[in-house]
Amino acid sequence: KAGVTQTPRYLIKTRGQQVTLSCSPISGHRSVSWYQQTPGQGLQFLFEYFSETQRNKGNFPGRFSGRQFSNSRSEMNVSTLELGDSALYLCASSLYPGVTEAFFGQGTRLTVV
Amino acid sequence: DQQVKQNSPSLSVQEGRISILNCDYTNSMFDYFLWYKKYPAEGPTFLISISSIKDKNEDGRFTVFLNKSAKHLSLHIVPSQPGDSAVYFCAASALNNDMRFGAGTRLTVKP
Numbered sequence: 001k002a003g004v005t006q007t008p009r010y011l012i013k014t015r016g017q018q019v020t021l022s023c024s025p026i027s028g029h030r031s032v033s034w035y036q037q038t039p040g041q042g043l044q045f046l047f048e049y050f051s052e053t054q055r056n057k058g059n060f061p062g063r064f065s066g067r068q069f070s071n072s073r074s075e076m077n078v079s080t081l082e083l084g085d086s087a088l089y090l091c092a093s094s095l096y097p098g099v100t101e102a103f104f105g106q107g108t109r110l111t112v113v
Numbered sequence: 114d115q116q117v118k119q120n121s122p123s124l125s126v127q128e129g130r131i132s133i134l135n136c137d138y139t140n141s142m143f144d145y146f147l148w149y150k151k152y153p154a155e156g157p158t159f160l161i162s163i164s165s166i167k168d169k170n171e172d173g174r175f176t177v178f179l180n181k182s183a184k185h186l187s188l189h190i191v192p193s194q195p196g197d198s199a200v201y202f203c204a205a206s207a208l209n210n211d212m213r214f215g216a217g218t219r220l221t222v223k224p
Contacts, residue, residue: 004156033211042119042216043157043202056211090156097211101147104156 002027004093004105012111018079021108025072025093032074033102034066037088046089049074050097081112116140117205119215127223132190134218136203139184143205147212148177148188151200160201161188193222 005024013019025032034046045058049068066076072093078085088109092102118137126132134148144165149157163170163177163186170177176189190197203215 035214043204043214045211045213048211092156092212101159101162102212104149104158106154106156 004091004103006089006091006105006108008108009106010109010111012113013081014113015081015083017081018077019081019110020075020077021089021091021110023074023076023091023093023105025074025091026103029093029095029103030072031094031097031102032068032072033092033094033097034074034076035090035092036060037090037107038086043090046076048097055097078110083112086110086112115216116143117203117213117215119201119203119218121218122216123219123221125221125223126193128195129192132188132193132197132220132222134188134190134201134203134220136186136188136215137184138186138205140205140207140213141184142207143213145206146177146179146186147204147206148175149202149204149214151202151217157202190220193220195222195224198222 007022031050033048035043048056052068063079068074088107090107091105094102147162148160150160151157161172161175163179179186198221200217200219202217204212206212
């Protein structure tokens with residue numbers, strides 16, 4: 001059974017640009033959550049999608065958005081990039097939201113210069 | 114709003130001794146708690162979980178204790194091994210809601 005796949009693994013962008021990250025969950029999993037990991041801040045919740053609907057959203061500005069497709073694949077988009085957006089972005093998939101343990105991808109390392 | 118807190122950013126223990134990682138939470142609606150382990154350049158992997166109806170769950174060398182009245186949980190690793198060196202994240206969720214993570218504790222087990 002393939003794990004959670006995130007693409008790309010590494011990305012370098014300049015300030016003001018926008019970026020789209022992709023996440024393919026484990027087959028059969030319908031819940032996808034996104035997290036931002038920065039040193040000292042741990043894993044900060046961005047948003048969660050279940051059956052193509054955003055169920056929850058963390059405390060991030062509107063520049064951060066996402067969506068989920070009918071095949072459960074998810075994308076997140078960050079517009080007007082800022083230096084502080086440099087982080088590891090992790091995607092997690094689970095069968096259903098919350099109750100079961102989530103399986104994480106390896107993450108996308110975004111560097112904004 | 115940090116609903117899950119891991120106040121120790123790092124912990125160092127000797128191989129063979131016990132490692133105790135602590136986690137506190139503020140949201141009384143949380144009823145499911147998990148620990149994840151993360152190695153560099155990898156995503157977090159699930160380690161052990163506990164439901165709020167229990168106060169202890171054991172899996173091999175790993176035991177998680179939950180004190181609901183204190184809103185506190187801990188992960189015990191006995192005996193600690195060098196391969197346990199990683200960042201450990203505590204997570205909590207309420208039924209059908211998203212998980213919230215702590216900031217992580219970096220555990221170093223010295224040979």
